[in-house]
Amino acid sequence: xxxxxxxxxxxxxxxxxxxxxxxxxxxxxxxxxxxxxxxxxxxxxxxxxxxxxxxxxxxxxxxxxxxxxxxxxxxxxxxxxxxxxxxxxxxxxxxxxxxxxxxxxxxxxxxxxx
Amino acid sequence: xxxxxxxxxxxxxxxxxxxxxxxxxxxxxxxxxxxxxxxxxxxxxxxxxxxxxxxxxxxxxxxxxxxxxxxxxxxxxxxxxxxxxxxxxxxxxxxxxxxxxxxxxxxxxxxx
Numbered sequence: 001x002x003x004x005x006x007x008x009x010x011x012x013x014x015x016x017x018x019x020x021x022x023x024x025x026x027x028x029x030x031x032x033x034x035x036x037x038x039x040x041x042x043x044x045x046x047x048x049x050x051x052x053x054x055x056x057x058x059x060x061x062x063x064x065x066x067x068x069x070x071x072x073x074x075x076x077x078x079x080x081x082x083x084x085x086x087x088x089x090x091x092x093x094x095x096x097x098x099x100x101x102x103x104x105x106x107x108x109x110x111x112x113x114x
Numbered sequence: 115x116x117x118x119x120x121x122x123x124x125x126x127x128x129x130x131x132x133x134x135x136x137x138x139x140x141x142x143x144x145x146x147x148x149x150x151x152x153x154x155x156x157x158x159x160x161x162x163x164x165x166x167x168x169x170x171x172x173x174x175x176x177x178x179x180x181x182x183x184x185x186x187x188x189x190x191x192x193x194x195x196x197x198x199x200x201x202x203x204x205x206x207x208x209x210x211x212x213x214x215x216x217x218x219x220x221x222x223x224x225x226x
Contacts, residue, residue: 041218102160
C-alpha cells in the first residue's frame with residue numbers, strides 16, 4: 001500500500017525552466033491537493049481537485065498549472081520557474097468532503113530554483 | 115473564511131514536562147479540526163482529528179486535544195514530553211469544504 005507517491009524528491013532548476021512534479025495515490029481518493037511549505041508560513045494551498053477532470057485554485061496558484069485526467073494522478077507544472085518558487089512541495093489526497101478523514105501526504109519534493 | 119492561528123512559533127519544554135501547543139480557529143460553522151506532525155525532512159502525519167463527536171480527542175503517541183467551542187480553540191497537549199516528540203506541529207481546519215487550511219506551525223523542542 002504505497003499511499004501518496006511524489007517524484008522527484010529533489011530538483012534544482014534554472015530560472016525560466018519548466019518542469020512537472022508528479023503525484024500519484026493508490027487509495028482511490030477523490031480529493032487531491034498541492035501545497036507549498038515555506039519557513040514561517042506553514043503550508044499554503046496551490047491547487048486542488050475534487051475529482052477527475054475538476055480542478056480549482058488555492059491561495060497561491062500563480063505560476064503553477066494542474067490537470068486531473070485520472071483519479072490516481074495529479075501533476076503540478078511549473079511553467080517558467082522563478083527563485084520565489086524555491087520551496088518544499090507536498091501532494092495530499094483525501095476521502096470525500098464531509099467525512100473528516102483529513103489528508104494523507106506524500107513525502108515531499110524539495111525544489112530549488114537558481 | 116475559515117482560518118487557524120497557532121500561538122507561538124517555537125515552544126521549548128524539558129523531557130517529562132507538559133506539552134501545550136495552542137490553536138485557535140475561525141469558522142462560521144462547526145469545523146473539522148486536525149493536528150499534524152512533521153518530523154525533520156519528512157511529510158506530514160495525522161496526529162488526531164475532531165469531527166463533532168467527542169470534544170476530547172485522543173491521538174497517537176500520547177497526544178490529545180480538546181475542542182472548546184466557546185473559546186474557538188483546539189489546543190494540543192501531552193502530559194509528559196519525550197525527546198522523540200521534537201518536531202513541527204500544524205493545526206488545520208476544514209468545514210465541509212474541499213480545502214484543508216493550515217496554521218503556520220509550532221516547532222517543539224524537548225530538552226533533556
